[in-house]
Amino acid sequence: GRRCCWLKTRPCRTGPGGGGGAAKVVAASLLSVGGGVGGTILYAQWDHKFRAAVEKNVPYSDSVFGLVLGPAPRDAGHPVRNQVSNSTDGELRRSKPGSSPCAMVILTSQTLVHVHALQRALSFSEHCDECHHVGSEAAHHGADSPAGPTEQLVERPAEEVSARLAQQDQDEQNVLAAVSSSLEESLACSARAALQAIGAQEAALQAINQHTQKLKEAMEAESPPEEKSVQWKDLEAALMDRTSAVTDATAALQKAKEALDGLRATINGSKDLKVAAVRPLVLAAEENLHQMVVDLDRVVAQVQSAEVESKIVSQYSDLVQEAKQQFQKEVSSLTPEIQANWKGLTGKLSTDDLNALIAHAHRRIDQLNRELAEQRVREQVHIDAALQQQKLEDQRVLERAVSSSLQHVKEEARLEQERKMNEVREVMEAEMRTQLRRQAAAHTDHVRDVLKVQEQELRAEAEQILSSKLLEQDTLHRQLTQEQLDSFTLDMNAAYARLKGVEEAIDSHLVAEDEARRAHQLWLSVEALNHTLKTAGTEEPSVPLDSAAQMVRDSCRQDDFASALAEALPAESLSRGVYGEASLRARFNSLRSLVLRVALIDESHNSLYQYFLSYLQAALLFEDQQAAPPTQLSSEDLDTFKLLSYASYCLEHGDLELAAKLVNQLKGESRRVVEDWLTEARLTLETRQVVSLLSAYANAVGLGTTQAP
């Protein structure tokens, strides 16, 4: 309903009054227009192709659509297309779960190694087999890479290696010799010193024991006085011996200690050298040192114990001596006249003296009894004190002995350890030698194989080079022979060619003469043709050119160009002849007025009334009789009157061609009137052109034949 109203141009109702009718008309038209626009917009919203078509055809509709509907969507999407995209999404989603086993393979090798190390550590059960292999390969690659750098060390050449080894051995030998010699020296020295010390110590021991013995004897033995004095003298001598022996012993001990220290230092120094061969020597030296130290210590301990004993004895003797002296003093104080050694004084003493002596003796006995009682009372305390002292002494001695024995034991243990270490070291050394030997054997095998392969390669290369060089030489030789052959052939050809050239020159001379004759003939015939053209009169055409053309054709049978040109003469000219320029000019002048009179007539304007107008125009328009044509014709020059004046000018100046061209521009009835004249003019021009070409050609040919070939 609304659409058909939209298409109508007039309202359908011829209803009530005019004013109401107008309002109704306006309202109806507005409604229909609004409905149409609304409908268009709604349809455009649903169908995007329609929207695009409307936007293309109706200007400013795209802005309206943009305002109302928003920008146009990219694709002209139909609901059908959305379904297609939904289906492809569904497919993608379905394929994702299937890729998870392969996702593990896609991981980088590092993460793969980590992942699989973890997995192996935690012992998961789910693996793909591929991942296992890839993981193990990655692990192998990881292990191989640290070994790689070490293989890149450059191998020293064999001579250098052996030289170095020999040098090393030599150095070792030297060092060994030096160390052994030094060790032996110091060992010998220290052994001597130790022996000396031991001997001295033993001598001292002996002296001390002797002295002690003598002292004991002197103290205890009841012997006659002469022997006593002898005994005392011996005792003194023994004491002297002892002191000297003791000093000698201490000096010798000092020396031995120094020597031992020197030996220890030497041993430490040789240990610092870290040469393997000296170790047994060092070990032996250490053992010797230890032994010597042990012996020395033992002897020193003996000497010390003997000294302790002798000290006790000497103390005892001192005490006794002191008591004796005390007694002597008392006796002498009591009886000043009596001298020492009162045992021999039997008859000299008086009773007083005797009484005094006895009283003194009684007093002394009392005193001694008192002291004895006191002593008995205090004996426990004294014994305890003495025990304590002895204990302390014993403690000290024990400590000394314990420490020295501890040291000895430690030393022995260390030596044992060293021995054991040396054994182990030797075993390891032997093991390493066997391994190295094995490695060397493997290396030599590998090198042998590589050398073999290289030899083969080099041989193949050498053979290839040899063959290529032989080929080169062969081709070179062939090339040279070919060249020689070619040059000889060239010479032969050159000679032959020259002979041929000479023959040709002679022939060409004959030919040239022939040509010259023919050219002359052609020229003559063309001149005759030219002459016939000139026979055109003022009103009649020229003589038919047929005979002259025939002559030309006869004279140029061999010449294609000239015969073609001769054929190109138009048939009319041959049969009827052509008009001259003068007649054409006259004719043109006569038909010029006629052409002017029908200037306005063409296909659309050709009623009688137009004819009348055209005649009027020709009568009233004044144009130059002749006007020089411009070099370029513009559109305003294509007016009939102008063209005719240009053509007249051209004709007056003898330019038939340009006149014909200008006349060719006429249109309509003028053209029809001029058609015959134009045809005649064309004919004349054609003929003249052909004839001029022929004469030019004949001249050229004639000129050409006079030149040397």
Place this chain on the structure above:
Amino acid sequence: MSERELGRKLDRCLADGVIKLGTGLGLGIVFSVLFFKRHAWPISFGSGAGLGMAYANCQNDLRWHYLLHRNPKVALADETTQR
């Protein structure tokens, strides 16, 4: 000669015009005298008709070249006869 054609056509026109005018006039006179009680109008009518026919013929003749003709054979035949 194409330049003479117009002259020929115009000659024909003129001759035709004279004939038709004369014929029309004559017929008009005849009819006026015979049937229309010597009114003037048949004479003017006849001469006018004659003149009109002559005009139409002349125009047609002059236009003839520019019109398309139904039967080419007939056209060619006419053209040759006209020439």
